[in-house]
Amino acid sequence: MKRRFLTRGVVVLGGARTPIGSFLGSLRGVPPARLATAAAAGALQRSGIAPSEIQNCVVGQALTAGQGREAHRQAMSSAGLAPSAPIYRVDSGCASGLKAVTLAAASISLGEVHLALATGVESTSTAPHLLLKTREGGYPLGDGALIDSLVLDGLIDARSGSYLAHVPSFLGFRLLFLVSLQHADAAASRLGITRAACDGYAVESFKRAADAMSQGLFRLEGLRPVSTISPEVPTRIEGFSAALPQLQEHTTRARQQQQKVQQRGSVLHEDEEVGRLQLDRVASARPVFGSTGLLTPENSFKLGDGAAAVVLGAEEETRGRGLRPIAKILSFADAAGDSADLAGASEEALKRALRLAGLQRASLCQTTVNTHGGAISLGHPMGMTGTRMLLSLICALRARELTYGCAVISNGGDSATAVVVEAV
Structure with missing residues (x-):
């Protein structure tokens, strides 16, 4: 009740x-x-x-x-x-x-x-990507690391972080499977969920959408x-325009490109991911975690x-x-x-x-x-x-x-x- x-x-x-x-x-x-x-x-x-x-x-x-x-x-x-x-x-x-x-x-x-x-x-x-440690003394010798804030602040388990060495390079830019997916993969295995079931659910999700x-x-x-036009490019870069004319030229070219985009009226009206599924890749996609893993770039978020x-x-x-x-x-x-x-x-x-x-x-x-x-x-x-x-x-x-x-x-x-x- x-x-x-x-x-x-x-x-x-x-x-x-x-x-x-x-x-x-x-x-x-x-x-x-x-x-x-x-x-x-x-x-x-x-x-x-x-x-x-x-x-x-x-x-x-x-x-x-x-x-x-x-x-x-x-x-x-x-x-x-x-x-x-x-x-x-x-x-x-x-x-x-x-x-x-x-x-x-x-x-x-x-x-x-x-x-x-x-x-x-x-x-x-x-x-953005972050260059850490520069404020506390910089890098007097050796290389520095460029840290992805998307991973550091949004997708990493701060208590472990050990998974970073195991993220496969084939994931490219469309998707990052990190600790949450590793845990999900393990949980699915414990519950007896199969790879075929994961693939089938993913296909059904795209069909429903x-x-x-x-x-x-x-x-x-x-x-x-939403207009996809980036914020307006400034016409003058203070402190640099006079000394580096090429920057002003670059700014002019960027403005011209922006005007072309404005003329096209680039606007996103619908969810963009829905039409991107390639059915022939679902079953053949490589698992993220080991050869017997369940989750792939195609059947995950x-x-x-x-x-x-x-x-x-x-x-x-x-x-x-x-x-x-x-x-x-x-x-x-x-x-x-x-x-x-x-x-x-x-x-x-x-x-x-x-x-x-x-x-x-x-x-x-x-x-x-x-x-x-x-x-x-x-x-x-x-x-x-x-x-x-x-x-x-x-x-x-x-x-x-x-x-x-x-x-x-x-x-x-x-x-x-x-x-x-x-x-x-």
Whole structure:
């Protein structure tokens, strides 16, 4: 029997997201702040809420190196939020976007605010490389290492890190399988899952995403097209233009190229990864971990770029204004455990969230999980995925005239977050 977990009812008034760009794909030059602005502005517009009404905003993001101070606040200010609105960022790895939702919901349930915005964003393509140790004395002798912040800050288990020597070179630039996938591979083996089952699920994920795209179901999620044009190139480089004329010439050429792109009107309208699956490569793809491993570049998640946002409100106040919510948040929960047991934390978070909502877990099968595809076929911008999952879940429930659903995601390490919703 359903029971009340939140002391004050919290509803989802609406949401929106950008298309997901493939890693180093069409959105490779778009800064995450611009992606977050697009998603937040779209969510506010679809919810019927003025940006100035938002009283609290939480942004989930895992990678922030080189983006400037409080880039999350810059993004939300560009979306129109008032200077007085508290805006803060949460980093919970792959669960960042869903954790942003639970923190925003908690602020409403506790009576702190009655309108909040939760946003998840990531640009894996713009994550910089780092030259460490230069500030503490540099490199007086010998070589230095260029560190990939995408790996260091987003994909590595800081307690081990030993896997780096085992990442195969054939993975190229489309995908990085790191500790989380190594744990997933081991967990799948323990559960008796076969390579054929992994391949079959991946193919089915792409099929579901392609079907949803062809039926226009992703438009229900409020897709906001994103211009793929990089920020404008300056016409003058202070301190260098006079001394190095070739830099000015290079800048001029870059501007000319930018004008050509503008004339073409390059805009990403749909998720980019969906059409990239090559069926003939699925069964023949080499395992990542050993000759008998289960996971391959074809049947595992793909990195990506994008943002998603949802507007949350106090149930009584929003209904009093005549606003029509799309879902109600019934409960949420976190769980943690051994980082080697990647599935264990997700399972425990799911159980806790369902128990707090007073619901029984129905029999889960492939037909009820990720019905419109998931990170394998759509891509996995780490900070975005949790928010995108919740929005996709709500839209899928409403499209099928179903009532209850749960979004659950691991943080890529030893923890997980789950949210239970009721479509309305």
